[in-house]
Amino acid sequence: MKVLMKGNEAIAEAAIRAGCDAYFGYPITPQTEVLEYMARRMPELGRAFVQAESELGAINMVYGAACTGTRVMTTTSSPGYSLMQETMSYISMSFVPCVIVNIMRGGPGLGNIQPAQGDYFQMTKGGGHGDYNLIVLAPSTVQETVDLVIDKRSILLKLSTLRDHDDYTYTHSVNVSILAICLGQHIGLTKNTLETLGICGLFHDLGKVDIPLKILNKQGKLTDDEFKVIQKHSLNSVRHIAKIRAPRELKSKIMLAPFEHHLKYDLSGYPRSWRSEPVSLFGRILTIVDVFDAITSARVYRSEAISPDQALRMMSENAGKDFDPILLKAFINMLGVYPIGTLVELDTGEMGLVSENPEQSDGTHPLVTILIPEDGQSYTRGETVDLSERETPGGRYKRSVSKTFNPALFGIQPSEFII
Numbered sequence: 001m002k003v004l005m006k007g008n009e010a011i012a013e014a015a016i017r018a019g020c021d022a023y024f025g026y027p028i029t030p031q032t033e034v035l036e037y038m039a040r041r042m043p044e045l046g047r048a049f050v051q052a053e054s055e056l057g058a059i060n061m062v063y064g065a066a067c068t069g070t071r072v073m074t075t076t077s078s079p080g081y082s083l084m085q086e087t088m089s090y091i092s093m094s095f096v097p098c099v100i101v102n103i104m105r106g107g108p109g110l111g112n113i114q115p116a117q118g119d120y121f122q123m124t125k126g127g128g129h130g131d132y133n134l135i136v137l138a139p140s141t142v143q144e145t146v147d148l149v150i151d152k153r154s155i156l157l158k159l160s161t162l163r164d165h166d167d168y169t170y171t172h173s174v175n176v177s178i179l180a181i182c183l184g185q186h187i188g189l190t191k192n193t194l195e196t197l198g199i200c201g202l203f204h205d206l207g208k209v210d211i212p213l214k215i216l217n218k219q220g221k222l223t224d225d226e227f228k229v230i231q232k233h234s235l236n237s238v239r240h241i242a243k244i245r246a247p248r249e250l251k252s253k254i255m256l257a258p259f260e261h262h263l264k265y266d267l268s269g270y271p272r273s274w275r276s277e278p279v280s281l282f283g284r285i286l287t288i289v290d291v292f293d294a295i296t297s298a299r300v301y302r303s304e305a306i307s308p309d310q311a312l313r314m315m316s317e318n319a320g321k322d323f324d325p326i327l328l329k330a331f332i333n334m335l336g337v338y339p340i341g342t343l344v345e346l347d348t349g350e351m352g353l354v355s356e357n358p359e360q361s362d363g364t365h366p367l368v369t370i371l372i373p374e375d376g377q378s379y380t381r382g383e384t385v386d387l388s389e390r391e392t393p394g395g396r397y398k399r400s401v402s403k404t405f406n407p408a409l410f411g412i413q414p415s416e417f418i419i
């Protein structure tokens, strides 16, 4: 049966179907219809609805509820949204999930509200305290709005389950997603394909929620039985993806690569099968970025991370066996010969960390943040120098890399200096 709904009602209904447990809001045109719909339906379903005394009241209730793990939502319109922004910055800094819908108002308001002038920046640039970033989705149709409210919430919540289980796996999954998107973009994949690839990266290790932490974080060698438990996680990732509340079409697109991410280019690895068809493109991308992120991170069972340039050299030795040689070349080309975070010694005797690889450079002349030694044990951040700068006259490079080191050997955490 088809039901015709207005956009505001459709958003409210989508939130209810996505499992919204609590709604707090304050009426303001043109979003008041969402509030009216929720006022009627939420109590019928035995869920929480409160009309707050103001937008400030509503957003602070949202903050409190989100901190308890409740699926909570509010809606407002542009001038109400600006009132909520301070608390939004707290919510963002606390990393608690909630949904805030801005049914934008163009027209009457303080100083008149023009969409191009206020709303876009209001949504994307924040307005509260600090440099926080919001996940902003901007649907253009009612159907897209409904799909986003239902899909993305389930997806983000699933990810937070992974974070609850093991913080490292969560961080690793976000890194894999970012690196996969960067590599995908580097080889020219379309925007829609990149989105799907990014979700594959986020969920590739979802099956690790089933692995007991004592095995997942074990120091020392795993027994055969423990390794068998670890090996199950690729298939379990697929099982968990199948359970996400999202359209079947999306789920079918994001299952294969997590299943394949420990299958090597030559089809060794796990899960073992008799297949002869090659690993999919997404699977081959995940294998590369997964290994790169894993070996360049410190873990409980390996206190020292391998430096990024060393990791790329090690991976190159297995090109054509573990990794797709062409994709690996593209990955190295993307990161540069000295990837960001590499500790280098320059021919001037200075030490520094590679902080940027300009796109137009050949990868051998990055920007380097100089480290100034202090009391022989620690370092402070010095100036950032550009290794592509040449002397005039003469044309020789002012500084060049003479050696690379593993930052861990010097007790240096690159992120402290270059972020």
Ligand SMILES: [Fe+2]
Pocket (backbone or CB within 6 Å): 204, 205, 233, 261, 262
């Ligand atoms: Fe994995």
